[in-house]
Amino acid sequence: MSDTVDAPVIRADEPGSFARSVLAERHPALIEKVRDAFPYGPEQHRALDALRDNSAEGTIPPLAPTAYDHDRWEVWGREHFGRSWFDVPFLWAESYFYRRLLEAVGYFADGPWRGIDPFRPFKQAELHTPQAEAELAALDDVLRRPAGEQAQVLVHGSLWGNRADLGFRLSATGAEATGAATPPLVADDAEALWSLLPVGSPATLCVVADNAGRELLPDLVLIDHVLHHGRAERVVLQVKPYPYYVSDATTEDVVDCLRRLAGAKGAAAGVGGRLWAALGDGRLTVRAHDFFRAPLPYQEMPGDLRREFAGATLTVMKGDLNYRRLVGDRMWPPTTSFADRTGYFPGPVAALRTLKSDVIVGLDEPTVATLDAREDRWRTSGAHALIQVRG
Numbered sequence: 001m002s003d004t005v006d007a008p009v010i011r012a013d014e015p016g017s018f019a020r021s022v023l024a025e026r027h028p029a030l031i032e033k034v035r036d037a038f039p040y041g042p043e044q045h046r047a048l049d050a051l052r053d054n055s056a057e058g059t060i061p062p063l064a065p066t067a068y069d070h071d072r073w074e075v076w077g078r079e080h081f082g083r084s085w086f087d088v089p090f091l092w093a094e095s096y097f098y099r100r101l102l103e104a105v106g107y108f109a110d111g112p113w114r115g116i117d118p119f120r121p122f123k124q125a126e127l128h129t130p131q132a133e134a135e136l137a138a139l140d141d142v143l144r145r146p147a148g149e150q151a152q153v154l155v156h157g158s159l160w161g162n163r164a165d166l167g168f169r170l171s172a173t174g175a176e177a178t179g180a181a182t183p184p185l186v187a188d189d190a191e192a193l194w195s196l197l198p199v200g201s202p203a204t205l206c207v208v209a210d211n212a213g214r215e216l217l218p219d220l221v222l223i224d225h226v227l228h229h230g231r232a233e234r235v236v237l238q239v240k241p242y243p244y245y246v247s248d249a250t251t252e253d254v255v256d257c258l259r260r261l262a263g264a265k266g267a268a269a270g271v272g273g274r275l276w277a278a279l280g281d282g283r284l285t286v287r288a289h290d291f292f293r294a295p296l297p298y299q300e301m302p303g304d305l306r307r308e309f310a311g312a313t314l315t316v317m318k319g320d321l322n323y324r325r326l327v328g329d330r331m332w333p334p335t336t337s338f339a340d341r342t343g344y345f346p347g348p349v350a351a352l353r354t355l356k357s358d359v360i361v362g363l364d365e366p367t368v369a370t371l372d373a374r375e376d377r378w379r380t381s382g383a384h385a386l387i388q389v390r391g
C-alpha cells in the first residue's frame with residue numbers, strides 16, 4: 001500500500017473536473033429542485049438562496065454553535081472552515097453541503113419542517129414509474145428460475161440499480177440517464193462473492209445500502225433471495241441516519257420500498273411479505289449507524305462499527321459513495337490492488353458499484369487500456385460497473 005498512499009486527494013479545484021461540475025452545477029440545480037418540491041416559507045427560501053450563493057463563491061462557514069451536531073462538525077470541519085468549497089476534499093465538501101441543505105429547509109429545527117426529508121418526493125416518485133412497475137413484474141419470471149440463475153440475475157439487478165440515483169441524473173444525459181444497455185463489468189468477482197455465502201451456511205450478511213427507490217428495491221429482492229435460499233441466516237441492512245446525497249436510503253425509505261413490494265402483484269408481493277416477516281423475527285435488521293453520514297473514509301470508522309463489520313461473514317458496500325469511502329477518495333492508479341486498498345477492513349468485503357466518480361482501483365492493465373482508448377469519461381459516466389471482492 002505504501003507506494004500508492006500519496007495518491008492525490010480528490011478536490012474540486014480543477015475547472016472542468018468531475019468534482020468541480022458536481023459542486024458548481026449539480027448542487028445549485030439540486031437546491032432549485034428541492035425548493036420547487038415543497039411550499040417552503042420565506043425563511044427557508046432565504047436560507048436556500050444563501051446556501052446557493054455561498055457554495056458557488058463563498059468560503060465554508062462553520063455551523064452555528066446551537067446547531068444540531070455542531071460539536072461533531074467542529075471536529076470534522078476544523079481544517080476546512082474558512083476555505084473555498086473547491087479547495088477542500090470533494091468527499092467532505094459534498095457531505096457538508098448536504099448537512100447545510102438540511103439545515104436550510106429546517107430539518108433539524110423545532111417546528112413543522114423538522115424531520116421532513118427534502119428528497120422524499122423524488123424517492124417516492126421512483127417507486128411508481130413504469131420502469132419500476134416493469135422491474136417488479138419481471139420478478140414473476142426471474143423467481144421461477146433455478147436458484148443459481150436467480151442469484152446471478154438478482155446481483156446484477158442490485159448492481160445496475162445503482163445507476164438510478166437522482167444526483168447523477170441531474171447532469172447525466174442520453175443513455176447515461178436512462179440506463180440503456182449494460183456492458184460487461186470492468187471487474188467481476190461475482191463468483192467469489194457467492195462462494196462466501198454457500199447455501200446452508202450460518203452466515204451473517206451486512207448490506208450497506210446506497211440509494212432508495214429504484215436501487216433499494218432490487219437490493220431488498222437480493223436480500224430476500226439470500227435469506228430464502230439459505231445463503232445467510234441473518235442480514236443487517238445499514239442505511240443513513242438522515243437524508244443524504246439526494247437519494248440515499250433512510251429507514252423511512254426501507255419502509256416505503258417494503259410497502260411497495262408487499263402491495264405489488266405476483267412474486268414481488270411474496271418478496272415483500274417474506275421480508276416483512278424476516279424483520280419481525282429478527283433475521284433481517286435495519287440499522288442506521290451515525291458514521292454513515294460522516295464525511296470520512298471507512299478507514300476511520302469507530303470501534304463499534306468495526307466490530308459490527310468484523311462479525312459479518314460478508315459486507316456488501318453498495319454504490320459509488322460507499323466505494324469512495326471504502327478505497328479512499330483519491331486519484332489512485334486504476335491498477336492499484338483492491339485487496340490492498342481494503343486491507344484495513346475488518347472482514348470480507350464486496351463492492352457493487354456503477355462508476356460515477358473518478359475513483360477506481362482493482363482493474364487490470366488491458367481493461368484500463370481499452371477503456372482509455374475508447375471513452376473519455378468511463379470513470380464518471382455511469383455506463384460501467386464492477387463487482388469487487390476481498391475475501
Ligand SMILES: O=P(O)(O)OC[C@@]1(O)O[C@H](CO)[C@@H](O)[C@@H]1O
Nearest residue numbers: 022165167319320321322356357
Ligand atoms: O453513491 P451513489 O449514489 O452511487 O453515487 C453518488 C455520487 O455519484 O453522486 C455524486 C455526484 O452527485 C458523486 O460524487 C457520488 O459519488
